[in-house]
Amino acid sequence: MSLSVSSPTQRHCPYCGALLTYVLYNDEGEPVCPTCGSVLSPAFGFVHDIGIEGKYDVFEPYSKSGEGRISSRATLSDSVHDGGLGTVINPREAKGSKFKLFKKLSKEQEKSRIRNNKESIEVDVMKTLNVFLDNVSSDVNIPDSVRKEISKVAKKIVNDNYESFKGISRKDRNHLAYAIALMILEARGVVPEAKSFLRKFFNDEKEINKIIDWLKRVKYDYGREIYMKMVNPRNREEEYLAKGRSTLQYVIQQLKLDYKPEERPILHSFYEDLIRNALSMNMNSGKQKLSLLGGLVYIVLNVFSKSEKSKVTQSRLAKLLNVGNNSIRETYVEANDRLLIVVSVPTRKRK
Structure with a gap:
């Protein structure tokens, strides 16, 4: 893996003396001189690439004088739609008067990246759907055609009603996923009645009632057209x-x-x-x-x-x-x- 570096102070290889405008990393994450191939030891002030969980700055972090670089990467995470590979504004690495500005930018960026992103909502719904269907498949047989239909309908409902789903919490995203699955499982005759079926998998009656409320919204609002076609089949x-x-x-x-x-x-x-x-x-x-x-x-x-x-x-x-x-x-x-x-x-x- 190679990484271009903009150094605030000129630095040379301690072995061959070449000017280091960039460094290379070997498979072990050790910085290597691109001229002579020598491993640049931490003893000389070089930082090893210790993976996603570690820092990526090869030289010193953001300095009080305003020089240096701000790390633009975070840890990998399944809870984020882009897996954690997107740019992250980290206000903790900013100093002085810029801290408040970076904090404000960080909040706005986090909103657009995680909570209100269409792709993020879709990924959360699909993950919950897959887990739910795997769990209930031990109790009922779900044909592959019905499973594919659930995935297709879920993506369509999220895309068509994105403005309505903006800012909904993680729990409500889960409730939405359960509701979409139950709507199709009921309409296709896989599940006889949603509420009694949910009691097999949920002990909390309040949670069950919330899912039923979302089921009504999906049936008669967000996915009304899809639902009416299923319950009134022409074929x-x-x-x-x-x-x-x-x-x-x-x-x-x-x-x-x-x-x-x-x-x-x-x-x-x-x-x-x-x-x-x-x-x-x-x-x-x-x-x-x-x-x-x-x-x-x-x-x-x-x-x-x-x-x-x-x-x-x-x-x-x-x-x-x-x-x-x-x-x-x-x-x-x-x-x-x-x-x-x-x-x-x-x-x-x-x-």
């Missing part, structure tokens, strides 16, 4: 898939079915394929939406049952979904007649 298939995801998730939770995390994506993918094929065969004609979806849920749970004892009966499923036994049975029989369901089962090799 019939999307409507059935959204309702189907929430129905399957509800049944699994209520019956306390023990599926491993790696099994859930396969189960959901199989169920969504059944819905698409059933609609293409016009199996929904003359049926209530929940009757069709309930019958397909019955097929999925039987295909993925681990033993005879763990199989779910038609009457139990019908009671849980509040539909008639006959509707579950009719859908099941029609699906067996009209749909080709191929299930590959891994077998052990013969010895």
